[in-house]
Amino acid sequence: MGTEPTTPARAHTPVVTTAGALVWRRRDGELQVQLVHRPRYDDWSWPKGKVETGESLPGTAVREVAEETGRQIVLGRPLPGLQYLTPDGSVKRVHYWAARRARKKHDAESLRARVPVAPVDRTEVDRTVWLPVAEAARRLTRSSDRGPLEALVDAEERGASRTRALVIARHGRAVPRTAWHGAERDRPLTPVGHGQAAALVPVLAAFGVQHVISSRWERCATTIDPYVRAAGMRPGYSEYLTEAQHERSPSRVAATVRYLMEEADESSAICTHRPVLPTVLDVLRRHASDAVADGLPTADPYLEPGEALVAHVSDTPGGPRVVAVETVSPPVW
Structure with a gap:
Protein backbone atom coordinates (compact mmCIF):
# COMPACT_ATOMS: atom_id res chain seq x y z
CA MET A 1 0.00 0.00 0.00
CA GLY A 2 2.26 2.76 -1.22
CA THR A 3 5.40 1.28 0.29
CA GLU A 4 8.58 0.99 -1.75
CA PRO A 5 11.32 -0.66 0.33
CA THR A 6 14.65 1.12 0.26
CA THR A 7 16.43 -1.12 2.75
CA PRO A 8 16.02 -4.92 2.67
CA ALA A 9 14.81 -6.50 5.90
CA ARG A 10 16.78 -9.44 7.22
CA ALA A 11 15.13 -12.52 8.63
CA HIS A 12 14.14 -12.15 12.31
CA THR A 13 14.81 -8.39 12.26
CA PRO A 14 12.20 -6.52 14.34
CA VAL A 15 9.87 -4.49 12.10
CA VAL A 16 8.15 -1.30 13.21
CA THR A 17 5.20 -0.31 10.99
CA THR A 18 4.23 3.35 10.88
CA ALA A 19 1.93 5.53 8.81
CA GLY A 20 1.60 9.23 8.09
CA ALA A 21 0.73 11.76 5.45
CA LEU A 22 1.95 14.66 3.36
CA VAL A 23 -0.66 17.32 4.08
CA TRP A 24 -0.83 19.77 1.21
CA ARG A 25 -2.62 22.95 0.20
CA ARG A 26 -2.46 25.66 -2.45
CA ARG A 27 -1.79 29.27 -1.49
CA ASP A 28 -1.68 31.98 -4.16
CA GLY A 29 -1.34 29.27 -6.79
CA GLU A 30 1.61 27.65 -5.03
CA LEU A 31 1.74 24.10 -3.70
CA GLN A 32 2.67 23.99 -0.02
CA VAL A 33 3.19 21.08 2.38
CA GLN A 34 3.25 20.79 6.16
CA LEU A 35 6.35 19.64 8.06
CA VAL A 36 6.76 18.90 11.76
CA HIS A 37 9.78 19.36 14.02
CA ARG A 38 10.51 16.68 16.62
CA PRO A 39 12.62 18.06 19.50
CA ARG A 40 13.70 14.57 20.60
CA TYR A 41 15.57 14.09 17.32
CA ASP A 42 15.88 17.76 16.32
CA ASP A 43 14.66 16.87 12.83
CA TRP A 44 12.09 18.02 10.28
CA SER A 45 9.91 15.32 8.80
CA TRP A 46 6.39 14.34 7.77
CA PRO A 47 3.88 13.66 10.57
CA LYS A 48 3.73 9.92 11.20
CA GLY A 49 3.68 7.33 13.96
CA LYS A 50 3.38 3.68 14.95
CA VAL A 51 0.38 1.51 14.22
CA GLU A 52 -1.52 0.67 17.39
CA THR A 53 -3.18 -2.66 18.12
CA GLY A 54 -6.38 -3.00 16.15
CA GLU A 55 -5.62 -0.09 13.78
CA SER A 56 -5.58 -0.06 10.02
CA LEU A 57 -2.79 1.83 8.28
CA PRO A 58 -5.12 4.62 7.04
CA GLY A 59 -6.54 4.94 10.56
CA THR A 60 -3.04 5.30 11.97
CA ALA A 61 -2.12 7.97 9.42
CA VAL A 62 -5.17 10.08 10.27
CA ARG A 63 -4.70 9.72 14.03
CA GLU A 64 -0.97 10.48 13.97
CA VAL A 65 -1.33 13.58 11.82
CA ALA A 66 -4.07 14.88 14.11
CA GLU A 67 -1.95 14.17 17.20
CA GLU A 68 1.11 15.92 15.74
CA THR A 69 -0.53 18.89 14.00
CA GLY A 70 -3.74 19.38 15.95
CA ARG A 71 -5.91 19.16 12.83
CA GLN A 72 -8.00 16.38 11.31
CA ILE A 73 -7.25 15.33 7.74
CA VAL A 74 -8.82 13.39 4.89
CA LEU A 75 -6.55 10.96 3.07
CA GLY A 76 -6.05 11.09 -0.67
CA ARG A 77 -3.94 8.93 -2.94
CA PRO A 78 -1.18 6.69 -1.54
CA LEU A 79 2.39 7.89 -1.96
CA PRO A 80 5.64 5.91 -2.05
CA GLY A 81 6.62 4.75 1.41
CA LEU A 82 10.00 4.12 2.98
CA GLN A 83 11.85 1.30 4.67
CA TYR A 84 15.07 1.82 6.60
CA LEU A 85 17.12 0.58 9.52
CA THR A 86 16.86 2.45 12.81
CA PRO A 87 19.80 2.99 15.20
CA ASP A 88 18.55 0.14 17.42
CA GLY A 89 18.76 -2.31 14.49
CA SER A 90 15.05 -2.67 13.75
CA VAL A 91 13.44 -2.03 10.37
CA LYS A 92 10.99 0.85 10.12
CA ARG A 93 8.36 0.70 7.38
CA VAL A 94 6.51 3.93 6.71
CA HIS A 95 3.30 4.20 4.68
CA TYR A 96 2.32 7.62 3.34
CA TRP A 97 -0.71 9.25 1.73
CA ALA A 98 -1.35 12.65 0.24
CA ALA A 99 -3.86 14.42 2.48
CA ARG A 100 -5.76 17.65 2.91
CA ARG A 101 -7.11 19.29 6.02
CA ALA A 102 -10.68 18.27 6.76
CA ARG A 103 -13.19 21.04 6.24
CA LYS A 104 -15.54 20.82 9.20
CA LYS A 105 -18.73 21.65 7.31
CA HIS A 106 -18.00 19.76 4.10
CA ASP A 107 -16.53 16.70 5.83
CA ALA A 108 -18.94 16.70 8.78
CA GLU A 109 -20.17 13.14 8.28
CA SER A 110 -16.79 11.45 8.25
CA LEU A 111 -15.52 13.61 11.11
CA ARG A 112 -18.39 12.49 13.35
CA ALA A 113 -17.21 8.89 12.91
CA ARG A 114 -13.77 9.62 14.38
CA VAL A 115 -12.48 9.24 17.90
CA PRO A 116 -11.53 12.62 19.45
CA VAL A 117 -7.79 13.27 19.41
CA ALA A 118 -5.83 14.64 22.37
CA PRO A 119 -4.05 18.02 22.09
CA VAL A 120 -0.61 18.08 20.49
CA ASP A 121 2.13 16.82 22.81
CA ARG A 122 4.81 19.54 22.54
CA THR A 123 7.45 17.12 23.79
CA GLU A 124 6.82 15.07 20.64
CA VAL A 125 6.26 17.89 18.12
CA ASP A 126 7.09 21.46 19.09
CA ARG A 127 6.73 23.18 15.70
CA THR A 128 4.78 22.80 12.49
CA VAL A 129 5.32 24.84 9.36
CA TRP A 130 3.82 25.23 5.88
CA LEU A 131 6.46 25.54 3.17
CA PRO A 132 6.59 25.67 -0.63
CA VAL A 133 7.73 22.30 -1.95
CA ALA A 134 11.22 23.43 -2.95
CA GLU A 135 11.89 24.87 0.50
CA ALA A 136 10.33 21.82 2.16
CA ALA A 137 12.69 19.55 0.23
CA ARG A 138 15.64 21.52 1.59
CA ARG A 139 14.26 21.58 5.14
CA LEU A 140 13.67 17.82 5.41
CA THR A 141 16.36 16.22 7.57
CA ARG A 142 16.22 12.76 5.98
CA SER A 143 16.92 12.83 2.23
CA SER A 144 14.75 9.76 1.63
CA ASP A 145 11.72 11.77 2.83
CA ARG A 146 11.94 13.66 -0.46
CA GLY A 147 10.71 10.59 -2.36
CA PRO A 148 7.04 10.90 -1.38
CA LEU A 149 7.27 14.67 -1.89
CA GLU A 150 8.50 14.17 -5.45
CA ALA A 151 5.58 11.80 -6.09
CA LEU A 152 3.13 14.41 -4.76
CA VAL A 153 4.64 17.12 -6.96
CA ASP A 154 4.48 14.82 -9.97
CA ALA A 155 0.80 14.13 -9.31
CA GLU A 156 0.15 17.86 -8.97
CA GLU A 157 1.86 18.59 -12.27
CA ARG A 158 -0.34 15.97 -13.96
CA GLY A 159 -3.47 17.41 -12.36
CA ALA A 160 -3.98 14.24 -10.32
CA SER A 161 -3.22 15.40 -6.77
CA ARG A 162 -6.81 16.26 -5.83
CA THR A 163 -8.79 13.03 -5.64
Whole structure:
Protein backbone atom coordinates (compact mmCIF):
# COMPACT_ATOMS: atom_id res chain seq x y z
CA MET A 1 0.00 0.00 0.00
CA GLY A 2 2.26 2.76 -1.22
CA THR A 3 5.40 1.28 0.29
CA GLU A 4 8.58 0.99 -1.75
CA PRO A 5 11.32 -0.66 0.33
CA THR A 6 14.65 1.12 0.26
CA THR A 7 16.43 -1.12 2.75
CA PRO A 8 16.02 -4.92 2.67
CA ALA A 9 14.81 -6.50 5.90
CA ARG A 10 16.78 -9.44 7.22
CA ALA A 11 15.13 -12.52 8.63
CA HIS A 12 14.14 -12.15 12.31
CA THR A 13 14.81 -8.39 12.26
CA PRO A 14 12.20 -6.52 14.34
CA VAL A 15 9.87 -4.49 12.10
CA VAL A 16 8.15 -1.30 13.21
CA THR A 17 5.20 -0.31 10.99
CA THR A 18 4.23 3.35 10.88
CA ALA A 19 1.93 5.53 8.81
CA GLY A 20 1.60 9.23 8.09
CA ALA A 21 0.73 11.76 5.45
CA LEU A 22 1.95 14.66 3.36
CA VAL A 23 -0.66 17.32 4.08
CA TRP A 24 -0.83 19.77 1.21
CA ARG A 25 -2.62 22.95 0.20
CA ARG A 26 -2.46 25.66 -2.45
CA ARG A 27 -1.79 29.27 -1.49
CA ASP A 28 -1.68 31.98 -4.16
CA GLY A 29 -1.34 29.27 -6.79
CA GLU A 30 1.61 27.65 -5.03
CA LEU A 31 1.74 24.10 -3.70
CA GLN A 32 2.67 23.99 -0.02
CA VAL A 33 3.19 21.08 2.38
CA GLN A 34 3.25 20.79 6.16
CA LEU A 35 6.35 19.64 8.06
CA VAL A 36 6.76 18.90 11.76
CA HIS A 37 9.78 19.36 14.02
CA ARG A 38 10.51 16.68 16.62
CA PRO A 39 12.62 18.06 19.50
CA ARG A 40 13.70 14.57 20.60
CA TYR A 41 15.57 14.09 17.32
CA ASP A 42 15.88 17.76 16.32
CA ASP A 43 14.66 16.87 12.83
CA TRP A 44 12.09 18.02 10.28
CA SER A 45 9.91 15.32 8.80
CA TRP A 46 6.39 14.34 7.77
CA PRO A 47 3.88 13.66 10.57
CA LYS A 48 3.73 9.92 11.20
CA GLY A 49 3.68 7.33 13.96
CA LYS A 50 3.38 3.68 14.95
CA VAL A 51 0.38 1.51 14.22
CA GLU A 52 -1.52 0.67 17.39
CA THR A 53 -3.18 -2.66 18.12
CA GLY A 54 -6.38 -3.00 16.15
CA GLU A 55 -5.62 -0.09 13.78
CA SER A 56 -5.58 -0.06 10.02
CA LEU A 57 -2.79 1.83 8.28
CA PRO A 58 -5.12 4.62 7.04
CA GLY A 59 -6.54 4.94 10.56
CA THR A 60 -3.04 5.30 11.97
CA ALA A 61 -2.12 7.97 9.42
CA VAL A 62 -5.17 10.08 10.27
CA ARG A 63 -4.70 9.72 14.03
CA GLU A 64 -0.97 10.48 13.97
CA VAL A 65 -1.33 13.58 11.82
CA ALA A 66 -4.07 14.88 14.11
CA GLU A 67 -1.95 14.17 17.20
CA GLU A 68 1.11 15.92 15.74
CA THR A 69 -0.53 18.89 14.00
CA GLY A 70 -3.74 19.38 15.95
CA ARG A 71 -5.91 19.16 12.83
CA GLN A 72 -8.00 16.38 11.31
CA ILE A 73 -7.25 15.33 7.74
CA VAL A 74 -8.82 13.39 4.89
CA LEU A 75 -6.55 10.96 3.07
CA GLY A 76 -6.05 11.09 -0.67
CA ARG A 77 -3.94 8.93 -2.94
CA PRO A 78 -1.18 6.69 -1.54
CA LEU A 79 2.39 7.89 -1.96
CA PRO A 80 5.64 5.91 -2.05
CA GLY A 81 6.62 4.75 1.41
CA LEU A 82 10.00 4.12 2.98
CA GLN A 83 11.85 1.30 4.67
CA TYR A 84 15.07 1.82 6.60
CA LEU A 85 17.12 0.58 9.52
CA THR A 86 16.86 2.45 12.81
CA PRO A 87 19.80 2.99 15.20
CA ASP A 88 18.55 0.14 17.42
CA GLY A 89 18.76 -2.31 14.49
CA SER A 90 15.05 -2.67 13.75
CA VAL A 91 13.44 -2.03 10.37
CA LYS A 92 10.99 0.85 10.12
CA ARG A 93 8.36 0.70 7.38
CA VAL A 94 6.51 3.93 6.71
CA HIS A 95 3.30 4.20 4.68
CA TYR A 96 2.32 7.62 3.34
CA TRP A 97 -0.71 9.25 1.73
CA ALA A 98 -1.35 12.65 0.24
CA ALA A 99 -3.86 14.42 2.48
CA ARG A 100 -5.76 17.65 2.91
CA ARG A 101 -7.11 19.29 6.02
CA ALA A 102 -10.68 18.27 6.76
CA ARG A 103 -13.19 21.04 6.24
CA LYS A 104 -15.54 20.82 9.20
CA LYS A 105 -18.73 21.65 7.31
CA HIS A 106 -18.00 19.76 4.10
CA ASP A 107 -16.53 16.70 5.83
CA ALA A 108 -18.94 16.70 8.78
CA GLU A 109 -20.17 13.14 8.28
CA SER A 110 -16.79 11.45 8.25
CA LEU A 111 -15.52 13.61 11.11
CA ARG A 112 -18.39 12.49 13.35
CA ALA A 113 -17.21 8.89 12.91
CA ARG A 114 -13.77 9.62 14.38
CA VAL A 115 -12.48 9.24 17.90
CA PRO A 116 -11.53 12.62 19.45
CA VAL A 117 -7.79 13.27 19.41
CA ALA A 118 -5.83 14.64 22.37
CA PRO A 119 -4.05 18.02 22.09
CA VAL A 120 -0.61 18.08 20.49
CA ASP A 121 2.13 16.82 22.81
CA ARG A 122 4.81 19.54 22.54
CA THR A 123 7.45 17.12 23.79
CA GLU A 124 6.82 15.07 20.64
CA VAL A 125 6.26 17.89 18.12
CA ASP A 126 7.09 21.46 19.09
CA ARG A 127 6.73 23.18 15.70
CA THR A 128 4.78 22.80 12.49
CA VAL A 129 5.32 24.84 9.36
CA TRP A 130 3.82 25.23 5.88
CA LEU A 131 6.46 25.54 3.17
CA PRO A 132 6.59 25.67 -0.63
CA VAL A 133 7.73 22.30 -1.95
CA ALA A 134 11.22 23.43 -2.95
CA GLU A 135 11.89 24.87 0.50
CA ALA A 136 10.33 21.82 2.16
CA ALA A 137 12.69 19.55 0.23
CA ARG A 138 15.64 21.52 1.59
CA ARG A 139 14.26 21.58 5.14
CA LEU A 140 13.67 17.82 5.41
CA THR A 141 16.36 16.22 7.57
CA ARG A 142 16.22 12.76 5.98
CA SER A 143 16.92 12.83 2.23
CA SER A 144 14.75 9.76 1.63
CA ASP A 145 11.72 11.77 2.83
CA ARG A 146 11.94 13.66 -0.46
CA GLY A 147 10.71 10.59 -2.36
CA PRO A 148 7.04 10.90 -1.38
CA LEU A 149 7.27 14.67 -1.89
CA GLU A 150 8.50 14.17 -5.45
CA ALA A 151 5.58 11.80 -6.09
CA LEU A 152 3.13 14.41 -4.76
CA VAL A 153 4.64 17.12 -6.96
CA ASP A 154 4.48 14.82 -9.97
CA ALA A 155 0.80 14.13 -9.31
CA GLU A 156 0.15 17.86 -8.97
CA GLU A 157 1.86 18.59 -12.27
CA ARG A 158 -0.34 15.97 -13.96
CA GLY A 159 -3.47 17.41 -12.36
CA ALA A 160 -3.98 14.24 -10.32
CA SER A 161 -3.22 15.40 -6.77
CA ARG A 162 -6.81 16.26 -5.83
CA THR A 163 -8.79 13.03 -5.64
CA ARG A 164 -11.90 11.57 -4.07
CA ALA A 165 -12.27 7.99 -2.92
CA LEU A 166 -14.65 5.35 -4.20
CA VAL A 167 -14.49 2.55 -1.64
CA ILE A 168 -15.71 -0.91 -2.65
CA ALA A 169 -16.39 -2.99 0.46
CA ARG A 170 -17.25 -6.67 0.57
CA HIS A 171 -19.58 -7.48 3.45
CA GLY A 172 -18.12 -9.02 6.59
CA ARG A 173 -18.00 -12.74 7.26
CA ALA A 174 -21.50 -14.18 7.20
CA VAL A 175 -23.08 -17.36 8.53
CA PRO A 176 -22.33 -20.13 5.98
CA ARG A 177 -25.07 -20.85 3.48
CA THR A 178 -25.12 -24.50 4.59
CA ALA A 179 -25.80 -23.46 8.20
CA TRP A 180 -28.55 -20.97 7.41
CA HIS A 181 -32.12 -22.13 6.90
CA GLY A 182 -33.82 -18.81 6.31
CA ALA A 183 -34.08 -16.64 3.20
CA GLU A 184 -30.76 -15.87 1.51
CA ARG A 185 -31.34 -12.12 1.75
CA ASP A 186 -31.63 -12.45 5.54
CA ARG A 187 -28.43 -14.44 6.13
CA PRO A 188 -26.62 -12.53 8.92
CA LEU A 189 -23.04 -11.76 9.87
CA THR A 190 -21.09 -13.90 12.29
CA PRO A 191 -19.46 -12.33 15.38
CA VAL A 192 -16.27 -11.99 13.33
CA GLY A 193 -18.28 -10.24 10.64
CA HIS A 194 -19.63 -7.76 13.17
CA GLY A 195 -16.06 -7.09 14.27
CA GLN A 196 -15.05 -6.47 10.66
CA ALA A 197 -17.96 -4.05 10.26
CA ALA A 198 -16.81 -2.08 13.31
CA ALA A 199 -13.21 -2.06 12.05
CA LEU A 200 -14.38 -0.58 8.74
CA VAL A 201 -15.58 2.62 10.47
CA PRO A 202 -12.18 4.37 10.83
CA VAL A 203 -11.19 3.27 7.32
CA LEU A 204 -14.20 4.94 5.69
CA ALA A 205 -13.75 7.97 7.94
CA ALA A 206 -10.07 8.26 6.97
CA PHE A 207 -11.01 8.68 3.31
CA GLY A 208 -13.83 11.11 4.06
CA VAL A 209 -16.69 8.93 2.82
CA GLN A 210 -19.89 11.00 2.76
CA HIS A 211 -22.18 8.87 0.64
CA VAL A 212 -22.90 5.14 1.07
CA ILE A 213 -24.85 2.75 -1.15
CA SER A 214 -25.31 -0.83 0.02
CA SER A 215 -26.99 -4.00 -1.12
CA ARG A 216 -30.31 -4.33 0.71
CA TRP A 217 -29.44 -7.83 1.90
CA GLU A 218 -28.84 -8.22 5.61
CA ARG A 219 -25.13 -9.03 5.58
CA CYS A 220 -24.26 -5.92 3.55
CA ALA A 221 -26.64 -3.57 5.36
CA THR A 222 -25.22 -4.73 8.71
CA THR A 223 -21.63 -4.30 7.52
CA ILE A 224 -22.14 -0.66 6.65
CA ASP A 225 -24.42 0.14 9.59
CA PRO A 226 -21.72 1.00 12.19
CA TYR A 227 -20.26 3.65 9.90
CA VAL A 228 -23.51 5.30 8.88
CA ARG A 229 -24.58 5.41 12.54
CA ALA A 230 -21.25 6.85 13.70
CA ALA A 231 -21.24 9.40 10.88
CA GLY A 232 -24.87 10.33 11.37
CA MET A 233 -25.68 9.87 7.72
CA ARG A 234 -28.55 8.31 5.81
CA PRO A 235 -27.42 5.33 3.71
CA GLY A 236 -28.81 4.37 0.35
CA TYR A 237 -29.90 0.78 -0.26
CA SER A 238 -30.11 -0.79 -3.69
CA GLU A 239 -31.59 -4.06 -4.89
CA TYR A 240 -29.29 -3.75 -7.91
CA LEU A 241 -26.27 -4.52 -5.70
CA THR A 242 -27.73 -7.81 -4.43
CA GLU A 243 -26.55 -11.15 -5.81
CA ALA A 244 -29.96 -11.96 -7.30
CA GLN A 245 -30.45 -8.67 -9.15
CA HIS A 246 -26.86 -8.64 -10.35
CA GLU A 247 -27.36 -12.05 -11.92
CA ARG A 248 -30.40 -10.69 -13.79
CA SER A 249 -28.88 -7.35 -14.80
CA PRO A 250 -25.15 -6.67 -14.30
CA SER A 251 -25.59 -3.48 -16.32
CA ARG A 252 -27.52 -1.86 -13.47
CA VAL A 253 -24.58 -2.46 -11.13
CA ALA A 254 -22.21 -0.97 -13.69
CA ALA A 255 -24.49 2.06 -14.01
CA THR A 256 -24.43 2.59 -10.24
CA VAL A 257 -20.62 2.55 -10.16
CA ARG A 258 -20.38 4.86 -13.17
CA TYR A 259 -22.78 7.28 -11.50
CA LEU A 260 -20.61 7.48 -8.37
CA MET A 261 -17.52 8.02 -10.50
CA GLU A 262 -18.97 10.54 -12.92
CA GLU A 263 -21.60 12.45 -10.96
CA ALA A 264 -20.68 12.32 -7.28
CA ASP A 265 -18.39 15.11 -6.08
CA GLU A 266 -17.58 13.56 -2.70
CA SER A 267 -16.03 10.33 -1.53
CA SER A 268 -18.43 7.37 -1.65
CA ALA A 269 -18.63 3.73 -0.63
CA ILE A 270 -20.40 0.68 -2.03
CA CYS A 271 -21.01 -2.46 0.03
CA THR A 272 -21.82 -5.56 -1.98
CA HIS A 273 -21.25 -9.30 -2.48
CA ARG A 274 -18.43 -11.39 -3.94
CA PRO A 275 -20.35 -12.38 -7.14
CA VAL A 276 -20.99 -8.69 -7.87
CA LEU A 277 -17.35 -7.62 -7.60
CA PRO A 278 -16.23 -8.56 -11.16
CA THR A 279 -18.75 -6.11 -12.63
CA VAL A 280 -17.69 -3.35 -10.22
CA LEU A 281 -14.01 -3.93 -10.94
CA ASP A 282 -14.62 -3.91 -14.68
CA VAL A 283 -15.99 -0.36 -14.46
CA LEU A 284 -12.95 0.75 -12.47
CA ARG A 285 -10.65 -0.94 -14.96
CA ARG A 286 -12.26 0.93 -17.85
CA HIS A 287 -11.55 4.23 -16.12
CA ALA A 288 -7.91 3.46 -15.29
CA SER A 289 -4.60 3.39 -17.12
CA ASP A 290 -3.05 0.01 -17.76
CA ALA A 291 -0.59 0.51 -14.91
CA VAL A 292 -3.34 1.29 -12.39
CA ALA A 293 -5.66 -1.41 -13.74
CA ASP A 294 -2.93 -3.95 -13.13
CA GLY A 295 -3.32 -3.25 -9.41
CA LEU A 296 -6.96 -4.34 -9.39
CA PRO A 297 -7.73 -7.89 -8.20
CA THR A 298 -8.41 -10.35 -11.01
CA ALA A 299 -8.99 -13.67 -9.24
CA ASP A 300 -11.89 -14.93 -7.19
CA PRO A 301 -12.70 -13.99 -4.39
CA TYR A 302 -11.37 -10.52 -5.44
CA LEU A 303 -11.79 -9.26 -1.86
CA GLU A 304 -11.91 -11.24 1.35
CA PRO A 305 -14.92 -10.75 3.67
CA GLY A 306 -14.63 -7.36 5.36
CA GLU A 307 -11.96 -6.07 2.98
CA ALA A 308 -12.24 -2.79 1.10
CA LEU A 309 -10.71 -1.64 -2.16
CA VAL A 310 -10.10 2.11 -2.34
CA ALA A 311 -10.11 3.61 -5.82
CA HIS A 312 -8.73 7.16 -5.93
CA VAL A 313 -10.59 9.13 -8.60
CA SER A 314 -9.36 12.33 -10.22
CA ASP A 315 -11.48 14.55 -12.47
CA THR A 316 -9.71 15.21 -15.77
CA PRO A 317 -10.72 17.02 -18.97
CA GLY A 318 -11.45 13.57 -20.42
CA GLY A 319 -13.65 12.57 -17.48
CA PRO A 320 -13.02 10.82 -14.16
CA ARG A 321 -9.94 8.61 -13.99
CA VAL A 322 -8.85 6.08 -11.38
CA VAL A 323 -5.30 7.24 -10.62
CA ALA A 324 -4.46 4.81 -7.78
CA VAL A 325 -5.93 1.79 -6.01
CA GLU A 326 -5.22 0.08 -2.70
CA THR A 327 -6.75 -2.71 -0.65
CA VAL A 328 -7.36 -2.28 3.07
CA SER A 329 -7.96 -5.21 5.42
CA PRO A 330 -9.34 -3.77 8.66
CA PRO A 331 -7.87 -5.73 11.58
CA VAL A 332 -10.22 -7.40 14.05
CA TRP A 333 -9.04 -8.03 17.60
